[in-house]
Amino acid sequence: MQTNPTTLPTLLRTRAAEIPGKRYLIDIEDRALTYRETVLGMERWAGAWARAGIRQGDIVVTMQTNTIESLLGWLGLASLGAIEAPINNDYRGELLIHALNLTRAETVLLLEPFVERLREVAPQLRFLKRVIVADATGAVHGLPFDVQTVEAFLAGAGPLRADLDPKPWDIGAILFTSGTTGPSKAVRMPWAQIHSTAVGTLPLKDFGPDDVIFNPGPTYHVGAKVFPFIAALVAGSHVMRPFISLQRMPEEYRKYRVTTAFYPPFVWLDEPARPGDKDVPLKNLLMPIRLPRIDEFKARFGCRTYSAYSMTEMSCPIVDPDWNAGHVNKEGFVSCGKLRVGYPGYDIRIVDENDQDVAPGVVGELIVRSAAPWTMNAGYLNNPEATAAAWRNGWFHTGDAFSTDEEGFFYFRDRIKDCIRRRMENISSFEVEAYAKQHPAVLDCAAVAVKLGREPGADEEIRLVVVKKPEAVLDAETLTRWLIPRMPRFMVPRFVEFLDALPQTPTLKVQKAVLRNRPLDKVWDREQAGIALPR
Numbered sequence: 001m002q003t004n005p006t007t008l009p010t011l012l013r014t015r016a017a018e019i020p021g022k023r024y025l026i027d028i029e030d031r032a033l034t035y036r037e038t039v040l041g042m043e044r045w046a047g048a049w050a051r052a053g054i055r056q057g058d059i060v061v062t063m064q065t066n067t068i069e070s071l072l073g074w075l076g077l078a079s080l081g082a083i084e085a086p087i088n089n090d091y092r093g094e095l096l097i098h099a100l101n102l103t104r105a106e107t108v109l110l111l112e113p114f115v116e117r118l119r120e121v122a123p124q125l126r127f128l129k130r131v132i133v134a135d136a137t138g139a140v141h142g143l144p145f146d147v148q149t150v151e152a153f154l155a156g157a158g159p160l161r162a163d164l165d166p167k168p169w170d171i172g173a174i175l176f177t178s179g180t181t182g183p184s185k186a187v188r189m190p191w192a193q194i195h196s197t198a199v200g201t202l203p204l205k206d207f208g209p210d211d212v213i214f215n216p217g218p219t220y221h222v223g224a225k226v227f228p229f230i231a232a233l234v235a236g237s238h239v240m241r242p243f244i245s246l247q248r249m250p251e252e253y254r255k256y257r258v259t260t261a262f263y264p265p266f267v268w269l270d271e272p273a274r275p276g277d278k279d280v281p282l283k284n285l286l287m288p289i290r291l292p293r294i295d296e297f298k299a300r301f302g303c304r305t306y307s308a309y310s311m312t313e314m315s316c317p318i319v320d321p322d323w324n325a326g327h328v329n330k331e332g333f334v335s336c337g338k339l340r341v342g343y344p345g346y347d348i349r350i351v352d353e354n355d356q357d358v359a360p361g362v363v364g365e366l367i368v369r370s371a372a373p374w375t376m377n378a379g380y381l382n383n384p385e386a387t388a389a390a391w392r393n394g395w396f397h398t399g400d401a402f403s404t405d406e407e408g409f410f411y412f413r414d415r416i417k418d419c420i421r422r423r424m425e426n427i428s429s430f431e432v433e434a435y436a437k438q439h440p441a442v443l444d445c446a447a448v449a450v451k452l453g454r455e456p457g458a459d460e461e462i463r464l465v466v467v468k469k470p471e472a473v474l475d476a477e478t479l480t481r482w483l484i485p486r487m488p489r490f491m492v493p494r495f496v497e498f499l500d501a502l503p504q505t506p507t508l509k510v511q512k513a514v515l516r517n518r519p520l521d522k523v524w525d526r527e528q529a530g531i532a533l534p535r
Contacts, residue, residue, distance in 0.1 A: 006168040006195040009079040011232050012039050013165075019235060022209070025068050025228075027240045028252060033068060035232075038075075040159060041068075045076025047160035048153050052107070052130070056081030056164050059103045059174065063087055063110035064134055065242035066217025066224055069150070073109065074225075078172060081164040085174035085186065086220040090488030092117045095431065097124045098183050099176060102382055109150070112136045119143055168192035169374045173225050174381055175312050184428065186381035187312045189225075192374035196344050197222065198229035200316030201308050202260065202286060203323070212281070213238040214253065214261040216245075222312055223262075253282050260284040264297055278302035287325050294326070309336035309412065313377040313396060317346040317368050318410050327409055335409040345371030347395075348410070350402050355393050363413050366402040367395040420449040421460050427491055429512075435487040436464055439479060441472035446502055448515045450495060463523070464493035465515050467502060474498075476524035480531060489533050497523045 005011050012035060015024070020036035033041060054060060060077055062084055064070045074084045087099045089111075096117055100108070101124075109132040110118065118131065119142050133140050136149045166172060172191040176184045198204075207230075215227035215238045231238035239256045241249070250265030252258070259281050277300050285305045287294070297303060307325035309318035320337040327335040340346050349357055350364040358364040370376055376396060379387035390397055401413045420427040432447035444467040449460040468474050476496035484492055497518075503511040 005233070007078070007166045007170075007172070007191040008194070008229050008232060009042065009075055010165045011229075012042065012075070015232055015235060019209075022235065023237050024231065025071065025240060026212075026237060026256060027068050028242075028248075031068060038072070041072040042075040042079055043159035043161055044154065044157055045072050046079045047076075048157035049076050049080055049082060050160055051157055052153070054080060054082050054107065058082045058107075059085050059105045061085045061087055061100060061103055061105040061108045062219065063089055063091070063108065063114050064219055065089070065111065066215065066219050066240055067242055068240060069134065070219050070224075071228060071240065074173070074219075079165055080160075081166055081170060083171050083174055085176075086224070087176060088220050088488065089114070089218065090490055092488065093121065093486060094434070095184070095488065097121050099186075100125050100128055102183075102186055103127075103174065104382070106130060107132070109134060112140070115140055115143065166191050168195070171378060175220060175222060175225075177312055184431070185383055185386050188378040188381055189222075189312070190374040190378050192344075192372065193315050193376055193378075194222075194225050194229060196315035196370075196372070196375040197310060198226045198233060199343070200310070200319055200340055201226055202230065202284065202306055203319075204230065204234055206323075207234040207236065207260075207284075209235040211236040211259045211284075212257055214241070214249070214256075214258045215239060216241040216249065216262070217243055222310075254280070257281040260286070262286050264291060264294060264303075266291075266293055266297060268301065269293060269297060273300065307337055309410070311398060311400075313390070314368055314398070315344070315370075315375055316340060317348050317370070329405055329409070329411060333403075333411040333413065335411050337410065338408045339410075343372060344375035347371075349395070350404055350410075355395070360404050360406050363401050363403045365416055366398045366400050366410070368398060369395050420447065420462055422462060422490060427462065432462060432464065432487070432491050432493065435483060435491070436466065436479070436493075438486070439474070439482055441468055441474040442479075443467045443469040443472075444502055446510045446512060446515055447493065448512050450516070450520065461494040462491070463495040463497070463515070463520075465502065466496065466498050467500065468498060477529060477531065480526055484531075484533065489535065492526070492533055494526045495520065495523045496526070 015035040016039040021034050023032050024035045024038050025033040077084050085103045104127045106127055106129040111134050122144055128145055130146045131143055132148055132150055132153050134150045140147050168191050170191055171188050172194045173189050174186050176186055211234055213227050213231045217224055227238055249263060250267050253265055264285050280301050283303055285303055287305045287307055304323045305325040306323055307320040308316045310316040317340055318336045319340045339348055348368050351367055352358055352364050399416045401416050403411050403413055429447040433445050436442055436445045446465045448463050450463045452459045503514040
């Protein structure tokens with residue numbers, strides 16, 4: 001068999017032959033699999049998928065947490081040439097219907113807590129036929145589909161050494177965007193794109209078999225596909241966590257001797273200094289922005305920082321040139337880095353609305369293309385109009401506003417699309433507004449970001465500006481309590497205010513910049529009102 005390091009299943013087979021006993025997967029429950037055991041698990045899942053009738057090119061939707069089982073399930077699908085489409089665990093109602101119908105998937109694998117959501121929308125699902133419940137302790141009733149537990153699904157499934165391991169141009173996963181200009185789009189990610197992201201996220205020449213990558217999920221983010229790939233590329237290990245926990249991760253870094261992570265454990269700075277502080281295993285921090293106290297942290301613990309700009313549709317065209325993330329220009333903007341050199345041969349430009357180049361220092365839209373085929377997205381699933389719009393004139397249009405300087409550093413300046421970044425989630429203002437407009441008293445509304453700090457890249461909260469129907473009676477608390485059970489937890493607005501009308505341009509588009517700049521001092525605040533969001 002000819003190995004192909006640009007696809008993870010074949011790379012893992014190579015590692016299983018070279019270093020079969022080397023530990024590859026670790027979870028926070030102290031379970032672990034070697035490279036050889038990982039391949040055996042992948043092949044068992046492949047056998048179960050094949051027995052269930054899953055074939056090359058089929059799409060399976062998943063809704064689960066980041067665990068050893070979720071990874072093996074994805075790899076089993078991939079080794080058959082089938083495709084996983086993981087969706088956000090907070091999806092419910094219209095978002096869930098949209099995602100399932102867009103993929104046209106006949107099979108869904110999900111956790112038992114999400115069964116009720118599926119039951120609620122079952123009549124609107126046009127393609128779904130089979131449901132596999134990952135953690136059910138007994139029979140699952142009330143779904144008009146073929147339903148079985150994972151235990152039954154895997155029972156008796158023999159390892160299938162498939163001859164359909166994917167090629168670089170095959171689709172390795174389908175991930176959903178935040179839906180910033182309409183309903184969420186499903187990005188078709190070729191294996192060459194996932195590979196290019198893995199080799200661009202960090203400078204792998206500086207890594208080796210002793211490295212331990214921390215992979216805190218969730219499954220529907222690109223990191224869940226890239227971090228396991230990085231670990232295999234350097235013949236290292238990676239620790240899987242089912243969900244992000246900023247409180248628990250600092251101690252887990254020490255317990256599992258993590259060398260590479262995304263979140264700096266700043267709580268370590270509050271501990272008494274020790275002579276061996278620089279001897280901690282953690283050495284590599286992937287940081288999209290410059291954080292307060294990071295210089296202090298690096299000096300005390302001997303860490304280095306790296307940054308890369310990417311998105312679901314791309315594979316890191318802008319990266320840190322020198323393990324010193326945080327270059328700041330005279331205006332105070334933090335650079336994402338410079339053009340990535342070498343494979344896959346990126347071209348990037350900053351352009352105006354007519355795709356004409358703008359001068360250094362001028363803000364425009366970042367557009368990207370690459371020389372190597374299949375190293376960027378293969379379009380949006382079942383959405384040719386959106387694909388054509390994004391790829392117009394032969395360049396992928398990111399929708400992000402950037403500027404550059406004479407030294408070649410690139411600076412993220414804003415989101416051209418109306419996307420809100422809250423606690424690591426990219427949130428569609430369109431979808432927040434769609435939920436609010438379902439309230440019978442709401443005539444119109446607009447959702448905008450509220451930055452929680454002045455530093456570049458500061459976290460954001462959601463501000464919902466509402467216009468009530470004539471003579472309607474509605475207040476902020478009533479609307480918020482109405483929204484909580486109907487929308488994903490991460491989308492619930494923190495700030496709610498009411499206006500007689502939304503500011504509009506002459507072409508009747510909402511002037512969201514005006515809304516973002518309105519003062520907050522008299523705006524209703526969910527947190528100050530003491531309204532907690534149930535999990």
